[in-house]
Amino acid sequence: MAQRTWSSTVVEHHRLREDLAVVRLIGDVVPFQPGQYVDVSVPQNSRLLRRLSPALPPSQDGKMEFHVKTVPGGWVSGKIVKDTQPGDTWQILDPRGDLSVDVNGPPVVMIAGGTGLAPMRSIILDLAQSPNPPLVYLFFGGRTLRDLYAADMLWLLAHQFPWLQPIPVVEDLTDAGPPDEWFERLGVDIGFGEDHLVEGTLAEVVASYGAFTEHQVLVCGSAAMVRSTRDRLIATGTPAEIIAFDPY
Numbered sequence: 516m517a518q519r520t521w522s523s524t525v526v527e528h529h530r531l532r533e534d535l536a537v538v539r540l541i542g543d544v545v546p547f548q549p550g551q552y553v554d555v556s557v558p559q560n561s562r563l564l565r566r567l568s569p570a571l572p573p574s575q576d577g578k579m580e581f582h583v584k585t586v587p588g589g590w591v592s593g594k595i596v597k598d599t600q601p602g603d604t605w606q607i608l609d610p611r612g613d614l615s616v617d618v619n620g621p622p623v624v625m626i627a628g629g630t631g632l633a634p635m636r637s638i639i640l641d642l643a644q645s646p647n648p649p650l651v652y653l654f655f656g657g658r659t660l661r662d663l664y665a666a667d668m669l670w671l672l673a674h675q676f677p678w679l680q681p682i683p684v685v686e687d688l689t690d691a692g693p694p695d696e697w698f699e700r701l702g703v704d705i706g707f708g709e710d711h712l713v714e715g716t717l718a719e720v721v722a723s724y725g726a727f728t729e730h731q732v733l734v735c736g737s738a739a740m741v742r743s744t745r746d747r748l749i750a751t752g753t754p755a756e757i758i759a760f761d762p763y
């Protein structure tokens with residue numbers, strides 16, 4: 516059977532870092548579930564499909580948002596980050612993936628490395644539409660403070676949603692990372708103060724809380740991050756069957 520393709524037009528391209536952009540589109544209503552990913556074809560290299568995770572829940576008016584990070588040497592990601600323009604048309608196919616939350620279920624532990632935050636944000640904004648969402652602990656991390664590209668937005672969301680507790684995790688708090696003209700230009704206050712920041716890898720930090728047994732656990736990020744986090748969670752007593760994960 517022919518695969519259905521939806522079309523969407525870029526309306527905003529925000530470069531947040533040298534290697535990261537947020538892209539907003541409006542177009543066909545794509546029938547995905549919060550937490551799923553889609554295949555995307557972009558005009559900068561239309562023959563190569565790449566998987567991306569919508570960062571908004573499905574909307575009736577066809578709004579979509581993606582968070583894209585450059586993979587060095589990659590054929591597509593760097594072009595999306597650098598060259599995307601309002602008016603570009605993206606083709607979107609084949610929503611799928613198993614990251615989801617039972618709104619009537621136990622508390623949720625989300626663990627997001629880098630743009631692994633995107634599907635978690637889609638789920639969080641969807642939960643916000645229900646009358647009684649479960650508690651959500653969101654561990655989001657990167658190597659340096661600069662990698663927490665959405666910290667300011669999560670700080671604001673946490674004030675809006677009392678059931679959401681974001682925990683920013685940075686591998687090395689003393690490492691400022693390489694100079695980044697986009698980051699300097701934005702001059703963003705990340706919201707979270709020093710007493711909120713936790714140092715370590717996501718795997719180490721999450722495992723230090725002990726076993727999550729009465730929880731829904733979701734992990735998304737690079738393949739290495741997902742593997743090490745799952746291994747540490749299982750080693751500290753979290754049952755494998757309650758961990759949903761999507762490696763990039």
Ligand SMILES: Cc1cc2nc3c(=O)[nH]c(=O)nc-3n(C[C@H](O)[C@H](O)[C@H](O)COP(=O)(O)OP(=O)(O)OC[C@H]3O[C@@H](n4cnc5c(N)ncnc54)[C@H](O)[C@@H]3O)c2cc1C
Pocket residue numbers: 552565566567568569581582583584585586587588589590591592593612630633737761762763
């Ligand atoms: C389920 C899923 C959801 C995803 N969602 C997002 C998202 O929301 N935002 C986003 O920015 N990316 C996401 N990705 C990653 C994305 O699909 C691409 O793999 C990534 O953008 C690289 O594409 P590229 O064409 O630039 O690199 P390619 O040309 O495909 O690869 C170039 C080189 O980089 C290596 N490589 C490919 N991907 C990665 C990676 N992720 N980390 C390290 N090395 C890699 C390849 O092995 C190859 O050697 C997701 C991936 C999956 C599987």
